[in-house]
Amino acid sequence: MTHPTQPVIAFIGGGNMARSLVGGLVADGRPAASIRVAEPVESLREALSNDFGVQTFARAADAAAGAASWVLAVKPQVMRAVCAELAVAASSDPLVISIAAGITSTQLDRWLGGGRAIVRAMPNTPSLIGQGVTGLYATRAVSEARRDETVALLRAGGPTAWIADESLMDAVTAVSGSGPAYVFLLAEAMQSAAERQGLPTDTASLLVRQTLVGAAAMLAQTGEPASVLRARVTSPGGTTQAAVETLQAGGFEAVVDRAIERAAQRGREISAAND
Ligand SMILES: NC(=O)C1=CN([C@@H]2O[C@H](COP(=O)(O)OP(=O)(O)OC[C@H]3O[C@@H](n4cnc5c(N)ncnc54)[C@H](OP(=O)(O)O)[C@@H]3O)[C@@H](O)[C@H]2O)C=CC1
Numbered sequence: 001m002t003h004p005t006q007p008v009i010a011f012i013g014g015g016n017m018a019r020s021l022v023g024g025l026v027a028d029g030r031p032a033a034s035i036r037v038a039e040p041v042e043s044l045r046e047a048l049s050n051d052f053g054v055q056t057f058a059r060a061a062d063a064a065a066g067a068a069s070w071v072l073a074v075k076p077q078v079m080r081a082v083c084a085e086l087a088v089a090a091s092s093d094p095l096v097i098s099i100a101a102g103i104t105s106t107q108l109d110r111w112l113g114g115g116r117a118i119v120r121a122m123p124n125t126p127s128l129i130g131q132g133v134t135g136l137y138a139t140r141a142v143s144e145a146r147r148d149e150t151v152a153l154l155r156a157g158g159p160t161a162w163i164a165d166e167s168l169m170d171a172v173t174a175v176s177g178s179g180p181a182y183v184f185l186l187a188e189a190m191q192s193a194a195e196r197q198g199l200p201t202d203t204a205s206l207l208v209r210q211t212l213v214g215a216a217a218m219l220a221q222t223g224e225p226a227s228v229l230r231a232r233v234t235s236p237g238g239t240t241q242a243a244v245e246t247l248q249a250g251g252f253e254a255v256v257d258r259a260i261e262r263a264a265q266r267g268r269e270i271s272a273a274n275d
């Protein structure tokens with residue numbers, strides 16, 4: 001797909017998540033010349049410029065000036081200071097998309113001077129390869145056209161879903177924003193266990209990676225509930241049943257529930273701590 005005359009989008013913060021989103025946009029055919037990134041770390045600026053051909057800036061205000069859309073991709077702890085730096089430029093009424101965990105649209109609007117069009121987006125790192133998912137919340141100041149523009153900016157990373165109630169963005173963050181880390185932790189645990197069983201590292205790695213890829217692809221492609229797919233693996237009295245019963249006896253579901261509850265609570269704490 002080509003985008004001949006794209007308005008400029010400015011990423012403020014060029015770390016892990018911005019890199020995933022920029023990579024997705026460039027892969028989708030958005031011209032690199034229409035993408036700016038502000039990032040204080042020189043090595044990150046060089047990598048973004050070399051890998052994707054985007055324009056990079058050391059200062060947020062320089063990247064943001066005149067850009068139609070801003071994606072605020074800095075850590076929540078520095079968001080207030082970054083917004084203060086951008087408040088003057090915000091009077092040009094850009095579409096402001098924040099991907100920060102916890103930080104609310106009310107906080108962002110206040111820090112940017114008030115009356116701004118704010119979207120909160122919660123993507124995840126698989127966006128880099130077009131396999132992410134993004135939860136979105138828009139304030140009432142965001143027009144229908146700007147909602148469409150938000151989706152156009154983020155769809156290269158994977159599907160998007162609008163959330164009507166902003167307080168649920170903490171749940172989105174806990175489930176899909178942080179979620180890839182839970183899967184990677186499972187992969188790490190399976191790898192260690194496989195090696196303890198005596199499998200060579202390379203073989204264990206192949207078995208673990210492809211098992212996760214294959215199971216995830218079945219979830220995506222068959223449309224069947226996870227419980228049904230699991231039942232098909234689980235022969236009565238067999239090996240899977242023995243493993244699943246061990247996981248459940250160890251409180252697997254309860255610990256996942258507590259982890260997601262704790263992550264959502266952490267989002268609320270981040271909001272309060274950085275107000
Ligand atoms: N990683 C993930 O999976 C996800 C992250 N998020 C959210 O994305 C945001 C960024 O996270 P992540 O990419 O992981 O974090 P990173 O720390 O990798 O990226 C943030 C970058 O912003 C830079 N920065 C700091 N101050 C400024 C400034 N004034 N102007 C421009 N850039 C600045 C930081 O530089 P320095 O290191 O020098 O401070 C850093 O390189 C967070 O708010 C997080 O909640 C959302 C969804 C998923």
Ligand SMILES: O=C(O)[C@@H]1CCC=N1
Nearest residue numbers: 100101173177178179
């Ligand atoms: O860990 C975090 O706070 C961020 C938000 C979601 C994923 N990473």
